[in-house]
Amino acid sequence: MKKLPTIHGVTEHDAGPYRMERLDLEFSNGERRQFERLHGRGHGAVVVVPMLDDDTVLLVREYAAGFHRYELGLVKGRIDRGETPEQAADRELKEEAGYGARSLLRLRELSLAPTYMSHATQLVLARDLYPERLAGDEPEPLDVVPWRLDELDQLILRDEFSEGRSIAALFIIREWLRSHR
Template sequence: MDGDDAHLRETRVDTRVVFRGALLEVRRDTVRLPGGREAGREYIVHPGAVVVVPLLDDGRLVMERQFRYPLGRVLLELPAGKIDAGEGPLATAVRELAEETGYRAREWARAGAMHTAVAYSDECIEIWFARGLSPGEQRLDDGEHLDVVCLDPAELDAMAARGEVTDAKTLVGLMWLQRWRAGAWALPWQPAP
């Protein structure tokens, strides 16, 4: 999609932080629209995150079940977490996989990135694959509670088709896995850091 997109761009005129929390910041900006009028934009500023698609040697995926307070229910998800200040995405992926599941990987591959809610957040989640897994001990954060489960990708796909898996990062990870296994998308594997 090449071409000039100036006719679509909005320009920031003013910005205000309306909330600053431990994880998120909410801003209210005034922007100038392409036609010259001004409008308001409210959005969430997020530090970024990673999601890991952990592949066991037998083909199953290492998954998590955890309660998600905003939805008021337990969700099935791929391991994921926030990028800490000064930390690179691969370091975050390695750390989160070990902390949440106990597993360590021999090889890693960056698949790509996804923007979770482009209309109201700048959050970007990097998608990482991990293989050559060896089990270890979980080191959950204080107040973090989750169950680790291992699922066959076909089972996860069936659950997604029935609407039982609704987490966007997990659905995108599943799609990427299917495209890679079909030979349509490549993964640049590298040894663990």
């Protein structure tokens, strides 16, 4: 295992919803560098893979301000203070898709950009769904789109399905389900 760089100092400043840190690092070969990293101010996030049945996942279509378009993807959101990833997944599923889940399984953590950001997202598989809606923070109802996992090859080529966590999560879930049937 490679030795981690030595942190000689850290300076911080506010960056909106993030805290920006500048690290003074020394690597094992003696090289010194300044790296910056972002820390989220929350308790993490979840991405939920809601399985309507053994072969069908539920996607949601919502407005994506970053690209000013509608984006198709998985249910996702932040973990509130005091919530487990499974509780957050169930709440977000009810708010965004109008379903609850009797079975919630946290499978793994996904990172967004680990070279400069500490943000982590918990991947949660939701099964045994039942209709239940909670009021959320979305300004309009989201379209719920069932999609068969055996048509994942078609989904990943759609322009409106571009979010990396959703793409990674569906491939992980598809393989996990294949090995656990």
